[in-house]
Amino acid sequence: MDNVAVVVDDLAAATAFFIELGLELEGEAQVEGAVPDRMTGLDGVRSAIAMMRTPDGHSRLELTKFLAPAAVGGGADAPAPNTLGLHRVMFAVDDLDDTVARLRRHGAELLGEVVQYEDAYRLCDLRGPSGIIVALAQRLG
Missing domain, CATH: 3.10.180.10 (2,3-Dihydroxybiphenyl 1,2-Dioxygenase, domain 1)
Known part of the structure; x- marks a missing residue:
């Protein structure tokens, strides 16, 4: 890719x-x-x-x-996590809490909660610029 x-x-x-x-x-x-x-x-x-x-x-x-031509959609029409097609990009981070705090200063908002998947990852989805969804993953251990 x-x-x-x-x-x-x-x-x-x-x-x-x-x-x-x-x-x-x-x-x-x-x-x-x-x-x-x-x-x-x-x-x-x-x-x-x-x-x-x-x-x-x-x-x-x-x-x-x-x-x-002007872009279409976005705003209130931005995709939800269950929208068909490409809807988010996930990034690996070293410190999820610090990253969320820094991105909030740029207007990011959590869609749900920061969650832990087994003993492997801490994860979250954020709404970023132009309504896009950005996911973060912190590997544990």
């Missing part, structure tokens, strides 16, 4: 959120023209992207803000 793309409404806020989570900004760009139009099946695509890299260098997250 090369990357997972997430459409956001505030690119700067989403970038800051994922930097707080430990990702590194790999680069930023504006894309437009025939290639993104043909790839997406949309006309007049113009977007700003921020490519984020996980600290281990093995995974990337592409944050995309559509300047044209």
Whole structure:
């Protein structure tokens, strides 16, 4: 897998959120023209992207803000944890409580509770920028 793309409404806020989570900004760009139009099946695509890299260098997250055409959905229509299709991205963290506290300063809210799965993990789901769901997993032991 090369990357997972997430459409956001505030690119700067989403970038800051994922930097707080430990990702590194790999680069930023504006894309437009025939290639993104043909790839997406949309006309007049113009977007700003921020490519984020996980600290281990093995995974990337592409944050995309559509300047044209406007993004659709989100807000009150943001997906719930039981929505069909891609609905969340999970990140491994060393200290779940500290990570949740830091992400709350960026507007994140717990969807449910922090839970423990057997003696293996502490887990939670957060609502992050643009209504996306971000899951966190802290391995125990």
